[in-house]
Structure formats: C-alpha cells, structure tokens
Amino acid sequence: MLNFERLQILQKYYDYIQKKTGVRDYFLVGGALRDILLGIKEKLDDVDLTIAGEPIGLYAQMEKEAFSHFITEKFGTITLIPKEGVMQGIKYEITPFREESGYQDVRHPDDIRWTNSLLADAKRRDFRINAMYYRFLNIKKPVYEEKKVLDSTTLLKVLDREGFVFLENSGVLIVQNSSLIDQLLQNGQMDSDFLYYLLDIQHFAYCYGEEGEKTDSDGRFDLQIVIDPEYGIHSLINRKLETVGDPDIRFQEDALRLLRGLRFVNVINQKLLNNENKEQNADPLNKVRLFDFETETWKSIKKNHDLLKTIAKERIYQEIVKSFSEGNPFGLVALVDEAEMLPILFPALAKTKGYDQPIRYHPFDIYAHIILTLWHLQQINSNYLVRFAMLYHDVGKVGQYEQYGLNLTREEIRNILAGPLNHRFSSAELMKEDFRNLGFSNKEIEEIKRYINEHHTPGEILMGNSQNWTKRLRKLFSEVGYEKLQNLLDINIADRLGMYNPLQNSSDLTDSYYLKTLVDEIEQTEGQFKKSDLAITGADVMEHFDLKPGKLIGELLQVGFDWVLGDVKHRNVKKQILANIANYLKQKK
Known part of the structure; x- marks a missing residue:
C-alpha cells in the first residue's frame, strides 16, 4: 500500500519556502513525493518545486535574504539554499512550468517556453512516477454520512471512474482527470471554490491505509493535495516504471533517461527491500512487491540503448555511482547487460x-x-x-x-x-x-x-x-x-x-x-603503525653507521621497519632496531 498519511512530512518543507520567499502557489514535484508515498524516505536533502510564471520575474519577486541563491537563466532554475535554521543546507530548486521541444544533442531542449499550465509541464517529464505534484491547503473538513474502506485495487477503480478521490482518514485529495485539473488550477493558482465543490460531490468518506491529518478544534485541517495528470499513483501501486507518453520520444529527447530508468528501478527496489528487512515480523505470505518496467518502456530502452554513447561521462558517472552506493550493484549490472549497454559502460x-x-x-x-x-x-x-x-x-x-x-x-x-x-x-x-x-x-x-x-x-x-x-x-x-x-x-x-x-x-x-x-x-x-612512528630516523642511521645520504639509508630504514612490524610493542626501540640493521649489514657483506 502507498503511505498517503506520510505526505505530511512534505508540509514543513513546502510551508518554509512559501514563508521565507513570500511567494505562494508552489508545487513540490518529483522524486521526494514518489519516495514518501513508497515509504522509503523520511526527510529531504533537496526539494524540487515548480510554479506558474516566468523565472526572471519570479526570481526578482522572491525574498532571498535567508538564502544563498542563484538562477540558471537558460533553463530557468532558481536555486535557494537556506543559510541557517532547521533547513540549513537543504537545496531548493524551483523551475517554473514549461514546455520543451527540439533535442539536437539528445540531452537538452533547444526551445523552452514558459507556461501557466501544469498539464503542459507534466507532458515534458520523464516517467509517470516523477510527474506528480504536491501542495497543501488549510480548509474546513468536509463531513460524510457513510464510510467506505478502499484497498489499492478499489482505490484505482474510484480514480478511474471519478477522476479524483478524497481519502478522509489521511486528509489527502488526489486529482487525475485533466478536465478537473484545468478547472481546479486557474493560471497555476488553486481555485478554492472548485476545490470545495470536488469535496462536496464525493459521496463517501473513503479510507485507505493509516490515519493521517487530524482536524483542529474549529473543524479545519491541512488538506494534502496530489495532482497526478499522468497517473503516477497507478504506476506506484502497480510497481511499473513507465514513461510519460511515447517512450521512444522520451528517450530520444534525453538519452540519459535510459540509464536513469535503470537506476530508478534498481535503487527504489533496494530501498523497498531494506525497509522490509527492518520490520521485525515481516509476513512471509505478503512479501514486498518490487518495481519492473512497463513492457513498451523496456522495449524502447533496449531499442535506443546506443544513444547512451552521446551522453557526457559526468552524467553517466552520477547515475552509476548512485546505483552502486544506494542500490543493488549486481542488479544494475544485470539490467545494463540485458539492455545491451554493457559494452558502452x-x-x-x-x-x-x-x-x-x-x-x-x-x-x-x-x-x-x-x-x-x-x-x-x-x-x-x-x-x-x-x-x-x-x-x-x-x-x-x-x-x-x-x-x-x-x-x-x-x-x-x-x-x-x-x-x-x-x-x-x-x-x-x-x-x-x-x-x-x-x-x-x-x-x-x-x-x-x-x-x-x-x-x-x-x-x-x-x-x-x-x-x-x-x-x-x-x-x-x-x-x-x-x-x-x-x-x-x-x-x-x-x-x-x-x-x-x-x-x-x-x-x-x-x-x-x-x-x-x-x-x-x-x-x-x-x-x-607507520614509518613515521619508527623509533629511528635516517639521521640516526647515518650517524650510527657513519654513512652518507643515499638510497642505502632508505633501504636500511625499511629493514628496520619490517623487523619492528613483527612485534611493534617490544621491538620499536632505537637500540634494538640499530642492532637489527647492523646484523643485516653484516649478512649483506
């Protein structure tokens, strides 16, 4: 099951950036949301955000005193790193909604157009599990007369039928239907009237998983909102890595995605297994489900594997080191081999x-x-x-x-x-x-x-x-x-x-x-015990044996060092070492 109740972990990161920059209507996007739902992350080291608007204007509008900051104008990414406090050192990267086209170098878009459409921004992303958007909003909690408990299968059925679902026990609203998302987000800003409308037309208090957000005494609570236009929730529950749109197009736009796909499956699966191993009484009949590749996505990875040759070595390095550090190296090599990338890497x-x-x-x-x-x-x-x-x-x-x-x-x-x-x-x-x-x-x-x-x-x-x-x-x-x-x-x-x-x-x-x-x-x-710890020096050797500087001095120090290694506690005595060297010189003659 997915851990919707854990979305509250994201709230403090989201709330912090809104308060410190004075800008509202951000969406947290990408791997952090994915990993929180899977239960394989407890805290964030970096936070990816997006928002409607144009980067230069947003950068000028932001309050930046609390941050070290810079902007990459070509791709419109604003980087903010808090200077102090509980968030110190955490990297916030904000890239406004955008559309992309033309990838002549099989890595970077030739043309970037800023947009106010979250739906358009989602279309440019690599995999469905990375195309979910999060924010929270404090609202009055709806009241339902009848309760229904959902498992993962029935949750997906409700989403397929209705296009959205509010999970009352965890305080999470998921919206997938594109038409509903368009009405909910007006120029990238949340329409609270339409939000209440969605909550009102739901007939039941749906419950899934564990308890989450508690209602305040005034009946209000922090609603955790997941906008999911590419059905990333489906991919997470079904444990399938699938591209957004046509996989050939996605990989030919950016060939690094070929290797990133292998790394995502490899590292996520290892973290899922690590979590299972931590549980004291894991159910042997309910083993953890691991990720695999959606069929067409895997076919496309194999078909386009040769494109990996076009990618800068620094980018490839980052991907394989992450897998060898955090994932299952054996599993990665097996995937690389099956994907016909072994001779390349x-x-x-x-x-x-x-x-x-x-x-x-x-x-x-x-x-x-x-x-x-x-x-x-x-x-x-x-x-x-x-x-x-x-x-x-x-x-x-x-x-x-x-x-x-x-x-x-x-x-x-x-x-x-x-x-x-x-x-x-x-x-x-x-x-x-x-x-x-x-x-x-x-x-x-x-x-x-x-x-x-x-x-x-x-x-x-x-x-x-x-x-x-x-x-x-x-x-x-x-x-x-x-x-x-x-x-x-x-x-x-x-x-x-x-x-x-x-x-x-x-x-x-x-x-x-x-x-x-x-x-x-x-x-x-x-x-x-190092040579510098030896009880004699080269000067001692030269003085004791009346020798001049030269290679022989180093040789004799090594003789003494090797002898001391036989019993460091008792042999590292100047007189004894010199006696051993004297014996060596005698035998050498």
Whole structure:
C-alpha cells in the first residue's frame, strides 16, 4: 500500500519556502513525493518545486535574504539554499512550468517556453512516477454520512471512474482527470471554490491505509493535495516504471533517461527491500512487491540503448555511482547487460562474457564469477569504490588466459604472472581506462586500483605460515589503514564465495574471518603503525653507521621497519632496531 498519511512530512518543507520567499502557489514535484508515498524516505536533502510564471520575474519577486541563491537563466532554475535554521543546507530548486521541444544533442531542449499550465509541464517529464505534484491547503473538513474502506485495487477503480478521490482518514485529495485539473488550477493558482465543490460531490468518506491529518478544534485541517495528470499513483501501486507518453520520444529527447530508468528501478527496489528487512515480523505470505518496467518502456530502452554513447561521462558517472552506493550493484549490472549497454559502460567487463576459466577453480565463465562475487560483496560492504573494484577485479583474466592458450612452458607462465599480464595488474589498467571514460576522479581510480592490485594478498597471507599472519597484516595496515584493509578482506571473502567450487572448499571462510578479527585486534591494541612512528630516523642511521645520504639509508630504514612490524610493542626501540640493521649489514657483506 502507498503511505498517503506520510505526505505530511512534505508540509514543513513546502510551508518554509512559501514563508521565507513570500511567494505562494508552489508545487513540490518529483522524486521526494514518489519516495514518501513508497515509504522509503523520511526527510529531504533537496526539494524540487515548480510554479506558474516566468523565472526572471519570479526570481526578482522572491525574498532571498535567508538564502544563498542563484538562477540558471537558460533553463530557468532558481536555486535557494537556506543559510541557517532547521533547513540549513537543504537545496531548493524551483523551475517554473514549461514546455520543451527540439533535442539536437539528445540531452537538452533547444526551445523552452514558459507556461501557466501544469498539464503542459507534466507532458515534458520523464516517467509517470516523477510527474506528480504536491501542495497543501488549510480548509474546513468536509463531513460524510457513510464510510467506505478502499484497498489499492478499489482505490484505482474510484480514480478511474471519478477522476479524483478524497481519502478522509489521511486528509489527502488526489486529482487525475485533466478536465478537473484545468478547472481546479486557474493560471497555476488553486481555485478554492472548485476545490470545495470536488469535496462536496464525493459521496463517501473513503479510507485507505493509516490515519493521517487530524482536524483542529474549529473543524479545519491541512488538506494534502496530489495532482497526478499522468497517473503516477497507478504506476506506484502497480510497481511499473513507465514513461510519460511515447517512450521512444522520451528517450530520444534525453538519452540519459535510459540509464536513469535503470537506476530508478534498481535503487527504489533496494530501498523497498531494506525497509522490509527492518520490520521485525515481516509476513512471509505478503512479501514486498518490487518495481519492473512497463513492457513498451523496456522495449524502447533496449531499442535506443546506443544513444547512451552521446551522453557526457559526468552524467553517466552520477547515475552509476548512485546505483552502486544506494542500490543493488549486481542488479544494475544485470539490467545494463540485458539492455545491451554493457559494452558502452563497462567494455572490459563485457569481454569476459563466455570466457571460461579452469574448472578446478571456477565452474563459470569469468563474467558469471565476477557478478557473483559482486553480489556477495554488496551483502557485507556498502563502499561504492570497493564494489567497483569487485566489478573489475578479474577482467584482466581474458588477456592472461589468452597467453596460457599458447602452450607456454612453466617458466613462461611464471614470467606472465610476474609481469603486466598478471590479471591483478592488467585488470587495474583496464579499469583505469574504462573508469576515466566514465568520469571517475584520479583519487577514486587510485583507490580502486589498489584494491584490484592487492585482491590476492589476503589469500597469499592465508597460504603462508600462520605465525606470520599478524606481521603481514600490520604491513598492509601500515600502508592502507584500517578501513581500506577491512575492505580488502571483504573483497577476499566475496571472491572466495563467488567461486562456488566444492573442490576448493570455498564456503569455509573461517580463516578469512579470522584475519578480520586480527585486524580488529591490531586496531584496538596498536593502531596503524607507520614509518613515521619508527623509533629511528635516517639521521640516526647515518650517524650510527657513519654513512652518507643515499638510497642505502632508505633501504636500511625499511629493514628496520619490517623487523619492528613483527612485534611493534617490544621491538620499536632505537637500540634494538640499530642492532637489527647492523646484523643485516653484516649478512649483506
């Protein structure tokens, strides 16, 4: 069911902007309204509004003292950010009603015309679930003699029959019929007489869901109004993502909508599942319904997928990062693959499809193994950079295995593993190329690269002498810190889970989890030990051994550092470190 009673959450944001700007008759529009109704949002970080009028005139008319503010004249968007108070930092974006035409760059309209028609504004929007408009109005509550309870099916039937419905228990009026909307909104302003007329002609006190707005002692209440000309309520209840109008036209106007559609379904579904998992006694016979694509919309996404090549990398970056941060990365990759976008977004990953691996390690091709490891990783780690590292950790195996097919000798294979074709290094290089093309920053790429380069290191630690595990973890801890080391161990766990091979006993992860425990112990008892924490300096080494500055000093400091890592508590003593270095120099001679 939809959460109409929660629309009251929006009221404080709406009321604030009206009072602070001195302008009335706004409509809150877009994702906030959608997510509140679905029950997957509690508060807003940004608020999208619309209103009748022309942007320059509205901007001049507004009181702006309480805000940092600016206007983007080309597209008419006014941005207001409160400087202080409970709304401080929340971004309000106001774009007046408009009509659009001509999309030569497959992204932005060539012609924008300002209008006073909400109906015309709704026609330009991407998906029906994003074309609902909200406001509230304090009015006298109507009285009905008879009560009727609606479920989702009967609610839609009433809307289809009447074109509107007032839900008495939650204080919500929904208006869908275009003729009624035209009469209700005169030049973008609410006609209160017609509003009361709609409430009067309804025969029953319809109730749906939980209680909402309470009536004041004088019989008045805040009516929550949803204007829904594109039947977004139907899409929310039926859990279908559907474009406003012809999907081919919508996607050819703005090709980013192709990827936004995938992201909406992906992130919304994950948040719905997160909500279900929070419930203590979820009904196993009443599982949460997830979103899918309306048939013609999905056909059009696949048909027009090639248009994605025209979109600036910065816009694509925003969409995929949102999905990898807030949604289900495995699910997004699956949708991208089915929509034939994989070679466009992730070229190196696309080449792993159908490329088999040695059966003694993996019963699947490289691609299946990668996305299965991604699935396991996202259950234990929400860092989007770690998730992207998992996505590309094995893409270099294609080149590595191609060389194996040349009947190489053991020595030649060892040379491959020691060189750039080792998939730990080649995967990182392929990631750098593909992710630069997606707009990732150098800092992000370097962190992902480190995870890929080191993704076998925890396994190598486990294959070594267990007495050295703590020392080797300390070294990694020193280099990358606590959080990144735990991320690396999560990658190791997911990689092993994604093997699905009983010959490798990949489901027994007690040793990997033990490494995580050791890291926690190091963090709690010692913290991150860096070279700067070493009890000696280069000057100490030069003075003690009568040496001049040079590469040897760095080498000797590293010798001392590696030795101290074996027992930080007891070995980080100047005299002991110098003695260990002296022994090293003696053996070196």
